[in-house]
Amino acid sequence: MSREDAARVAREELADPIYGEAEPSLVERLYMWALDWLEQLMTQAGRSVPGGWWVLGPLLAVVALLVLGIILYTRPARRSRRRATVFGADTELTAADHRDLAERHAAEGRYPEAIRERMRAVNRDLEERAVITPRPGRTATELAAETSAALPERRADLYGAAALFNDVWYGDRTATAEGYGLVRDLDDALRSAVPAASTEPTP
Template sequence: MRFAPPLDPDAPEARRWLEAELSKTEYQAAKPTAFDQAMQAIREWLEDLLQGAGGVPAPVVQLIIVLLVAALLVVAFLVFGVPRLRRRTPPPLPLFDDGDLRDLATLRRAAESAAAAGDWPLAIEERFRAIVRGLVDRELVQVHPGTTAHAFAASAAAPFAGLAEALAAVAADFDGVRYLGRPGSRDDYDRATALERELEATRPAGAPASDAVAAAEPAR
């Protein structure tokens, strides 16, 4: 014989039934989140604060509360959201095939130091790297592992068509001192330095950065 459950439980039994019922998923999902509770607490605090303003219509009070909450959200985004976006800035790309991650200021200092010591091959190489880093930082040219000096010069000629010959000549000087053992000279270094300054002072024209991509050729 099947026995039906008691319909009149005592207090402890009723409490257990209620706790079991409220522990079900559908009830837990309906619970207010921490954000909901925080917004409700702010709303109640603002309502209590504005209760002393006699004669203010209820819709006006509600509008003031909404505006204050919106202002708080904007401030929270500015304080916490902007730094998070800044942290997502991509790291500097390596130049050519040797993983050079130095920034523009460091490359310029290295070029000047080498020139002061009369090390023209190194000075020319570092100055050319500064030229590349400057255009990459300006998002006018992109480089990839394996991009050659010649490929960079050809790509940089798109936004700086008037400097195409100078770019090709300085790229050839870079290849000469880096790969062909040429001694270089002060004139070669001065030409690269003058080109960097001219590129920095010239307003680019032509394709945007996404269309001016240096071709990835095999490294020599």
């Protein structure tokens, strides 16, 4: 079967109504367009491209890299990483400021925002007390991992709060007063927690 026959069969198969039930994503449409364009270039390589494959080869390599870059940049894992950096570079608010905001949000029934601000309060308080190193772009999961290294007895609570935060902001979980209470209780407990190394007597 020739390339043209294969393309015709594929078009006829995709014309089946069952394929219309699922709309392709933008990335899929770009990918299919690039493949179609490359196929046309290859069939015209010997005739219409000056220099033949000496010119077409590097051009195809560049296009392939562009398509790969689009796919990698827009894949779900990368989108999640971009969204997950909720502890940004803003240094204006203290832990107390974040707690006040969290309480105001909770009083208004805005529990997603209340949970976020309380997690920010946890992060900022630990930085202010030098339990963890100040670092912009920290995620909730990274916060749990870094704090667990200094306060291993709080590991389960930290990862539980991080999972709640991620589920509320990046999943489909509904934020509740009970969920906010868990993060608030963790914040209150961590405020008096001291890393084990800090409790050892100085010789």
